[in-house]
Amino acid sequence: MEPPTAGAGAASPPAPTTLRRNPPRSARPPPTPLTKQQPSSLSRLLDEEAAAAPSASATMDRRLKVFLRIRPLPPPSPLRKSKAPKPKQPPNVCLVANGANSVALTVPNSKLLDPKRARTEVFDGFSAIFSPDSSQHDVFSKVMNPLVDEFLGGKSALLVAMGPTGSGKTHTVFGSPRNPGLLPLTLQHIFSATDQSSKGICQSQRSFCFSMFEILSEGKGERILDLLSDATDIVFQQSTIKGLKEVFIENFADAKRLVLSGMLKRSTAATNANSNRSQCIITIRAIHKNTDVESEKSLNNAVLTIADLAGAEREKKTGNQGTRLLESNFINNTSMVFGLCLRSLLEHQKNKKKPLEKHFKNSMLTRYLKDYLEGRKKMTLILNVKPGDDDYLDSSFLLRQASPYMKIKYTNLENFSEMVSQKRSNVSLICQENIKKRKVHKNEVVAVAGKNAIDKDASIKVSEQDESHDKILDSELRRVSRNEEIMTKFARALWTVLKQYKQKLLESENAAESTKKLLRCKDIKIMELEKKLMALSCSCKKFPTVEDTSVEQSHDVSSGQVAESSVSLSSQTNLGSSDSALNDFHSKRANLSPQFIGASKGSPIEQSEEERDELHIIAVEEIEHNVDITGVEHRSTPSCSQQVNSEALDVSSSHSSLQLQGMGALQQDPQVLSAQSERFEPTVEKTIVEYGCIQPPQLVDDHGGMYPRGLNGKSCPTKAPIAPIKDSQSERPTDKTEDLPTSNPCNRKNTRRRLRPVSAMMLKEFTAPDIFLDTRKEETVKLSSDAIGRSDKLIRLLKAHPPRGRA
Numbered sequence: 037m038e039p040p041t042a043g044a045g046a047a048s049p050p051a052p053t054t055l056r057r058n059p060p061r062s063a064r065p066p067p068t069p070l071t072k073q074q075p076s077s078l079s080r081l082l083d084e085e086a087a088a089a090p091s092a093s094a095t096m097d098r099r100l101k102v103f104l105r106i107r108p109l110p111p112p113s114p115l116r117k118s119k120a121p122k123p124k125q126p127p128n129v130c131l132v133a134n135g136a137n138s139v140a141l142t143v144p145n146s147k148l149l150d151p152k153r154a155r156t157e158v159f160d161g162f163s164a165i166f167s168p169d170s171s172q173h174d175v176f177s178k179v180m181n182p183l184v185d186e187f188l189g190g191k192s193a194l195l196v197a198m199g200p201t202g203s204g205k206t207h208t209v210f211g212s213p214r215n216p217g218l219l220p221l222t223l224q225h226i227f228s229a230t231d232q233s234s235k236g237i238c239q240s241q242r243s244f245c246f247s248m249f250e251i252l253s254e255g256k257g258e259r260i261l262d263l264l265s266d267a268t269d270i271v272f273q274q275s276t277i278k279g280l281k282e283v284f285i286e287n288f289a290d291a292k293r294l295v296l297s298g299m300l301k302r303s304t305a306a307t308n309a310n311s312n313r314s315q316c317i318i319t320i321r322a323i324h325k326n327t328d329v330e331s332e333k334s335l336n337n338a339v340l341t342i343a344d345l346a347g348a349e350r351e352k353k354t355g356n357q358g359t360r361l362l363e364s365n366f367i368n369n370t371s372m373v374f375g376l377c378l379r380s381l382l383e384h385q386k387n388k389k390k391p392l393e394k395h396f397k398n399s400m401l402t403r404y405l406k407d408y409l410e411g412r413k414k415m416t417l418i419l420n421v422k423p424g425d426d427d428y429l430d431s432s433f434l435l436r437q438a439s440p441y442m443k444i445k446y447t448n449l450e451n452f453s454e455m456v457s458q459k460r461s462n463v464s465l466i467c468q469e470n471i472k473k474r475k476v477h478k479n480e481v482v483a484v485a486g487k488n489a490i491d492k493d494a495s496i497k498v499s500e501q502d503e504s505h506d507k508i509l510d511s512e513l514r515r516v517s518r519n520e521e522i523m524t525k526f527a528r529a530l531w532t533v534l535k536q537y538k539q540k541l542l543e544s545e546n547a548a549e550s551t552k553k554l555l556r557c558k559d560i561k562i563m564e565l566e567k568k569l570m571a572l573s574c575s576c577k578k579f580p581t582v583e584d585t586s587v588e589q590s591h592d593v594s595s596g597q598v599a600e601s602s603v604s605l606s607s608q609t610n611l612g613s614s615d616s617a618l619n620d621f622h623s624k625r626a627n628l629s630p631q632f633i634g635a636s637k638g639s640p641i642e643q644s645e646e647e648r649d650e651l652h653i654i655a656v657e658e659i660e661h662n663v664d665i666t667g668v669e670h671r672s673t674p675s676c677s678q679q680v681n682s683e684a685l686d687v688s689s690s691h692s693s694l695q696l697q698g699m700g701a702l703q704q705d706p707q708v709l710s711a712q713s714e715r716f717e718p719t720v721e722k723t724i725v726e727y728g729c730i731q732p733p734q735l736v737d738d739h740g741g742m743y744p745r746g747l748n749g750k751s752c753p754t755k756a757p758i759a760p761i762k763d764s765q766s767e768r769p770t771d772k773t774e775d776l777p778t779s780n781p782c783n784r785k786n787t788r789r790r791l792r793p794v795s796a797m798m799l800k801e802f803t804a805p806d807i808f809l810d811t812r813k814e815e816t817v818k819l820s821s822d823a824i825g826r827s828d829k830l831i832r833l834l835k836a837h838p839p840r841g842r843a
């Protein structure tokens with residue numbers, strides 16, 4: 037029967053796709069001489085190169101060895117055995133060994149998207165493939181025996197068992213009493229070899245230290261548990277474990293007992309997969325007891341390490357939760373970090389420019405195995421896999437992850453270790469020399485530098501240190517100078533700002549000075565106005581008291597002044613200078629207006645009551661008119677004069693009221709006048725209290741005499757005083773009886789209060805600095821206090837000299 041053609045392919049199943057990973061490299065055959073003649077120089081060279089070139093097996097030896105062990109399929113469960121009928125077909129297997137160094141992984145039908153397109157992956161390049169029927173001894177002989185030999189030869193070695201959970205890692209490493217694993221077989225081999233050597237092959241006597249511990253998760257961290265003791269103070273420091281118990285083992289029986297006790301202590305947790313939840317590490321350290329120096333050197337520091345990693349697991353499969361989930365994460369994380377370290381090493385070996393990443397820092401296990409993961413010591417991997425279809429994903433993941441590791445090379449391990457030790461010794465020597473040389477002067481060091489190599493290195497080191505020191509100093513100086521420059525600029529800017537502020541301050545001081553001067557001028561003006569007002573009031577007071585004296589007319593003396601002069605006369609009479617006042621009045625009389633003159637001439641003394649009343653009315657009107665003129669004048673002057681205006685109004689109104697009183701007093705009986713003067717006393721006091729020492733009730737004239745200036749209308753409720761100026765202006769009464777009731781004390785008071793805020797406001801314009809306002813207040817207070825004293829004096833004088841009424 038002919039094979040199916042391409043055209044008949046539709047009826048036959050499609051050919052499976054096969055991927056090959058890590059195909060074995062064919063070693064280049066050594067060149068063979070063409071003839072048996074005398075070899076030429078070229079052929080000699082080729083021969084030498086062939087001899088120098090490593091053989092294929094030697095190349096393979098230098099690579100990281102990766103073994104694959106396929107565990108047998110688990111036997112059917114007893115329940116299945118008893119009840120279910122025995123399946124005719126064996127369970128499907130996805131992983132089969134298809135050679136000495138390769139396996140084929142076929143995607144199971146259940147995982148195929150297209151069942152017609154089967155897919156198989158072939159993984160080549162393993163050091164050996166152990167089929168499910170392989171024994172522990174087979175594994176030991178191929179995997180462990182070379183490592184033990186190297187260990188006994190003085191080289192450290194590491195075996196790591198990797199694989200998914202339940203794949204047979206623990207079985208491979210520890211085995212069972214009936215079927216011992218790699219560790220028991222190794223111990224047995226070591227002690228059998230030691231026994232042989234002790235029987236005469238080697239004169240040296242060896243002993244070994246055995247330790248066993250595990251790294252397990254604790255919360256979100258990791259911790260170490262010693263499996264040979266109950267010590268709890270175990271600390272991991274720089275790839276070494278402090279506090280870990282190391283037990284001397286001198287024979288296989290002791291070692292076997294220790295392994296069993298450690299196995300019992302190893303923490304296991306019952307998960308669905310019933311797996312170990314920790315990374316177990318066993319170390320065997322060789323100690324040479326002989327005094328032979330060379331043997332001791334070769335055996336020292338040789339450690340054989342076997343690591344049984346916890347199996348990576350999928351959460352979906354195990355159904356872990358809570359703490360178990362944390363453990364699972366820890367296990368998977370450790371496996372991942374382990375793989376990353378090896379991948380980084382491979383990348384670094386492929387391309388030296390790529391740095392060797394420090395992934396080992398991320399896990400305690402990888403930190404402990406740092407030297408192996410960085411390629412300084414030799415390591416061997418044994419991958420444990422399960423061949424069933426159900427484990428396809430785990431097996432595929434592991435094979436894909438680990439197959440690249442086979443390309444990791446261990447080249448020049450001895451040289452590397454020698455180089456490292458040499459480097460370390462050099463470094464220590466240099467450090468010692470540096471400590472010494474630091475005490476010596478730099479020139480002396482340079483002089484001594486040429487004597488020997490160590491001294492040379494030391495001097496170079498010192499000079500390098502000096503250079504670096506100089507560089508640091510330079511950078512520091514630059515930084516300091518930059519800072520200084522910045523500070524200088526800042527200080528300049530600050531100085532400029534301060535200057536500007538100083539200038540502004542001077543300007544404001546000048547403005548304050550000018551304001552002070554202006555205020556002084558205003559004060560002077562106020563004083564002058566007050567004096568003028570006083571003079572006017574004095575001249576007005578003298579008119580009505582003396583009527584038989586001829587006076588000359590004066591253009592600046594008004595009838596109001598004449599009216600006021602009557603008050604002045606009465607007051608002056610009260611003050612005890614009636615004669616001089618009369619003389620003065622006579623002289624002033626000459627200046628009176630013609631109408632007054634006529635009036636006085638007509639009936640100088642024998643004036644009827646009606647005429648006198650008319651004269652009084654005229655006098656009052658004239659006073660009001662005069663005061664109105666004064667008020668208008670003051671209002672027309674700017675701001676500060678408003679104060680004067682208000683004061684003038686006060687004065688004029690007070691004078692008017694006093695004038696009325698005085699005139700009334702002239703008409704009344706002296707006893708009545710004295711009674712009225714008695715009523716003045718409390719009135720004056722009340723007025724002082726009301727004014728709050730702001731408006732002085734009296735003023736002093738140029739001659740030191742005191743004149744009544746402001747007696748409040750309240751003091752004479754029975755006698756109505758003249759109405760406030762504003763009222764009198766607007767409603768100038770033609771009838772005296774209508775005017776009197778409107779000029780009550782209350783109205784007067786209100787008028788005064790209305791004027792005060794205006795004057796205060798205007799004053800404020802000139803007294804922006806508070807200090808001047810305060811000064812002004814002080815002056816006012818002083819004047820008020822003086823006025824109080826004077827009013828008291830006036831009252832006393834009035835009491836002592838009551839005004840005399842006319843006969």
Ligand SMILES: Nc1ncnc2c1ncn2[C@@H]1O[C@H](COP(=O)(O)OP(=O)(O)OP(=O)(O)O)[C@@H](O)[C@H]1O
Nearest residue numbers: 107108200201202203204205206207311312346347
């Ligand atoms: N090659 C083998 N031959 C016979 N039985 C095996 C083999 N490999 C494993 N087994 C059995 O499979 C079961 C699980 O094996 P083991 O405990 O070694 O798995 P594991 O990989 O260590 O799991 P975990 O990582 O979870 O601890 C054990 O009962 C063991 O006896």
